[in-house]
Amino acid sequence: MTAPELPEALRPLTPAGERLVAAASELFYDRGIHAVGVDLIAEVAETTKKTLYDRFGSKEGLVVLYLQRRQHRWREFVSRHLDEMSVDRRPPWGPLGVLDALELWMAEQSRGCAFVNAYAELGGSDHPGVEVIRSEKQWTQRLYRRLCEEDGLPEPEQLAAAVHLVHEGVLVLATAGAQPDAFAHGRRTVEQLLAAAAGQDR
Amino acid sequence: MTAPELPEALRPLTPAGERLVAAASELFYDRGIHAVGVDLIAEVAETTKKTLYDRFGSKEGLVVLYLQRRQHRWREFVSRHLDEMSVDRRPPWGPLGVLDALELWMAEQSRGCAFVNAYAELGGSDHPGVEVIRSEKQWTQRLYRRLCEEDGLPEPEQLAAAVHLVHEGVLVLATAGAQPDAFAHGRRTVEQLLAAAAGQDR
């Protein structure tokens, strides 16, 4: 359901098109979607509104592409992080690797989860971006389930759901809650959940 | 820090003023802050923009009042719920009562956490509403800590942080993630965390 739509979103764009998505991505993430106008996007991208509408048809189309590309970047980031960790400094359980990746990912981004933020603005409408947001959360939860299964943990479905709840909570409290120790609390909590699950299996 | 600002926010307003905050609260929550204009607010409140600016000075002032009043409503709601539960059908631990209250609270509100949503729109600016958002998260965390202490659970600070992470995760995944079973997963997870903490103490 979610897979076939990403390749289309990742097709190479023209140079000006790439500058536009880059500018829009940064502006949307930092200031919000409704707060950023197409005139500003074109100006920051050093091109014109004409080119923006030639490439993307509407602001809505640009928003969808922003979300799709960000989703792809997150998937690549966490996948690469998990692969690199498989050699050295591997945490005792796979799901912890995702949480470590999340902390690294958020170190450069101070506005929290782009999908949660986008949902705050689009959730009450029928904007096509809502579907992308929903699929991002599904993907992350499936990733946790896969990692729980690979570690041979019991009830991987339930465990993945629990870990994912903590994951999202960390994002919220580290940003909107202004609690920088949310990552430490989250890791500790997930360690405890995983240890309890692994222990109960013995 | 957070306490002295609420009484000011709860001072009684003129009839037209009350209609304005009521209309603004519903519109801001359902559609987002930037997406709702002052003209619409005045129209829904069956008054005029003139009255809006006479009462609140600016849209920003109305936004702050919206957040402060919603914070107060949430505090009242959860406090009353905890009190009512103290007689019958009390869950095994206090923190679970907050989670139950959250589920009831969210049953009528489909747009998730108003403070997380507001932060998505205001977080990148110096809007005075950001302070209210931050204080709401602090209050909820302190509530969890108090309840953990009252139940005599070990390491109440750490435990409250963990439960609060799950709490916020539930809100996110039940709305942006479109996972209606997030409440069930969250309750299960919190039960597990509390049981583990209580058990380790023996």
Added chain:
DNA sequence: ATATAACCATACCGGTCTGTATACTTGCAG
């Protein structure tokens, strides 16, 4: 050679945004 894609520059459209100005009505308290 010529068609086409990509791009730039600029002006414009109708509508909406926050906020202000003007002028009038109502009810109440000194």
Added chain:
DNA sequence: CTGCAAGTATACAGACCGGTATGGTTATAT
């Protein structure tokens, strides 16, 4: 009686919104 707070109605200002129109330039590919 008078002053004042509260409210209504309406018009306006200046900026910005998403989106379109016109016209010209450059590079490349057939």
